[in-house]
Amino acid sequence: MNSKKENSKVIKFNGKTPFKMLLLFLLVIVAYIVAYVFNYFNKEDISYFEVTRGSNDDEVSQVFQGIAIRDELTVKTKQGGYIDYFVNENSRVSKNTILYSVDSTGKLKRKLDKLNANAASLTDENLATISENIYEFSNNYNDMKFSEVYNFKTSIKGKVVDLVNRNSLNKISKKNKNYSINKADVTGIVLYRTDGFEKLKPSKLKVEYFNNKEYKLNKITSGDKVNKGDVVYKTINDEEWSVAIPLSDKDAKKYKKTEAVNITFLSDNLETKANFKIIKGADYKNYGIITLSKYVIRYSTERLFNIKIVGESLNGLKIPKSAMVHQRIYKIPKKFGIRGGNSTSKVGFRVRNDKNIKADIEPKYIDINGTDDKYYYISSSNINAGDILDGINSNDMYIVSEYENAKGVFDISNGYARFVKVNEIYKTDEYYLVKRDQFGLHEYDRIALDGSTLKDRQIISR
Numbered sequence: 001m002n003s004k005k006e007n008s009k010v011i012k013f014n015g016k017t018p019f020k021m022l023l024l025f026l027l028v029i030v031a032y033i034v035a036y037v038f039n040y041f042n043k044e045d046i047s048y049f050e051v052t053r054g055s056n057d058d059e060v061s062q063v064f065q066g067i068a069i070r071d072e073l074t075v076k077t078k079q080g081g082y083i084d085y086f087v088n089e090n091s092r093v094s095k096n097t098i099l100y101s102v103d104s105t106g107k108l109k110r111k112l113d114k115l116n117a118n119a120a121s122l123t124d125e126n127l128a129t130i131s132e133n134i135y136e137f138s139n140n141y142n143d144m145k146f147s148e149v150y151n152f153k154t155s156i157k158g159k160v161v162d163l164v165n166r167n168s169l170n171k172i173s174k175k176n177k178n179y180s181i182n183k184a185d186v187t188g189i190v191l192y193r194t195d196g197f198e199k200l201k202p203s204k205l206k207v208e209y210f211n212n213k214e215y216k217l218n219k220i221t222s223g224d225k226v227n228k229g230d231v232v233y234k235t236i237n238d239e240e241w242s243v244a245i246p247l248s249d250k251d252a253k254k255y256k257k258t259e260a261v262n263i264t265f266l267s268d269n270l271e272t273k274a275n276f277k278i279i280k281g282a283d284y285k286n287y288g289i290i291t292l293s294k295y296v297i298r299y300s301t302e303r304l305f306n307i308k309i310v311g312e313s314l315n316g317l318k319i320p321k322s323a324m325v326h327q328r329i330y331k332i333p334k335k336f337g338i339r340g341g342n343s344t345s346k347v348g349f350r351v352r353n354d355k356n357i358k359a360d361i362e363p364k365y366i367d368i369n370g371t372d373d374k375y376y377y378i379s380s381s382n383i384n385a386g387d388i389l390d391g392i393n394s395n396d397m398y399i400v401s402e403y404e405n406a407k408g409v410f411d412i413s414n415g416y417a418r419f420v421k422v423n424e425i426y427k428t429d430e431y432y433l434v435k436r437d438q439f440g441l442h443e444y445d446r447i448a449l450d451g452s453t454l455k456d457r458q459i460i461s462r
Helices: 002-008 017-042 108-119 124-139 148-169 249-254
Strands: 048-050 052-055 062-069 072-076 081-085 091-093 098-103 179-183 188-191 231-236 241-246 260-265 270-280 286-292 304-310 315-320 325-333 337-339 346-352 364-367 375-379 388-390 397-399 403-411 418-421 424-427 431-434 446-448
Touching: 052 431, 062 286, 098 231, 241 304, 249 286, 325 418, 364 375
Parallel strands: none
Antiparallel strands: 048 446, 052 315, 062 241, 062 304, 072 231, 081 098, 091 188, 098 179, 188 231, 241 286, 260 270, 260 304, 270 286, 315 431, 325 375, 325 403, 337 346, 346 364, 346 388, 388 397, 403 418, 403 446, 424 431
16 A cells, blocks of 8 residues: 555656757757857957057158258459369368469469479468467367367368468469469358359249259369359358258148257258248248358258258157047046056045945055046946045045046957047147056057947957
8 A cells, every 4th residue: 555655656757858858958059059150250340450659750850852042152263274273172261362373374283383392381480370270279179069170170271282382372473464363352161163053042942943953063173274254163151051941831831830940961960950930932932941050161062952850759659540539437536546456457446325324445446547647537337427435545525527528549458348548649640649658558459440339348259
């Protein structure tokens, strides 16, 4: 009897039930796989840009073709014949310095060479003059202007040649009509070359003047034959000179309010500061006039050269303009935050949600989306409007409410979208240059090229 009761407790299962459960389980797995594959092939790929360091040097610094404008006096010969110069080109000469001779017969040079070979000596008066020049230069020497030594060397060399030739010329009869001994008309830097730009003024500028292919230089050397009325030398008569550069409309707008520029002469990398202004040329185009008060002898033999205007160079992180988005984030005064914790990107706040409940002693560490000198910036995904913050070392209280529609990008380096506020320091039509800070972007971070569809803390499919 007992055995029947025990047997009556046995539950009989339908033999088909395990099969149905297995089938249902398999269908769930298949559905999951299908959904995963569908999402994988239909998900929207997020293009990204890897943040790099950048500089605005290429934009703020520009290279221009420049043309020198100087106070130049050209002198023509009154007699035709063979010319001989007694002073080295690019030397400083005084008025009435014996500069050159013209010999209609070609015999004067041979006579001078013969006289100099037999009596190429300097008088005591000549030596005293040279000694005085050396003494004066030594007293005024400055280590910061070592290049002036070369100018002085050239000047002394020219002085010696001048004195030797002058002694020899005194021995030649002044009555010989075949010879013409000529002196410098004014004090200045003497050059034996012309190019047609000696009388150029800023108001006469034209674009074609800056074409190297059209530039023609005429140089004269001792022994050359000249005709009556030919220009045989010129002098630069003022230390102040200018470099003119052609400006596009964009350049003219850029430098409209500029009164001084830092420039580099690319031929020898000399850097200096100079006055600057914009004028209209004869062709009604814009030209920049860079005015200098020194270095005229250094570049006296050059008319056309490349010059670089050096702007204020800024360095930062370079990001494309397409990545920039705007997002509403809250502003929290820095005195309510405390640095620390296990993350360098988080700051602790003593948060409470009811004015009557004192905040916990332990701060709550929150991701920071940006910072400046006064505030921490926090996304609404990390803090709520109305949250109450207690001061870290004071009894002050702050209610989260103030916000900003901030400019920034989405950092997707860690598998989710993190909005990062950026502080712009420079921009072009293609990119922004932004400051580097601890809570902002870092080099090699990956940012979404188009973050318009992303939200802060959004998981990014891999």
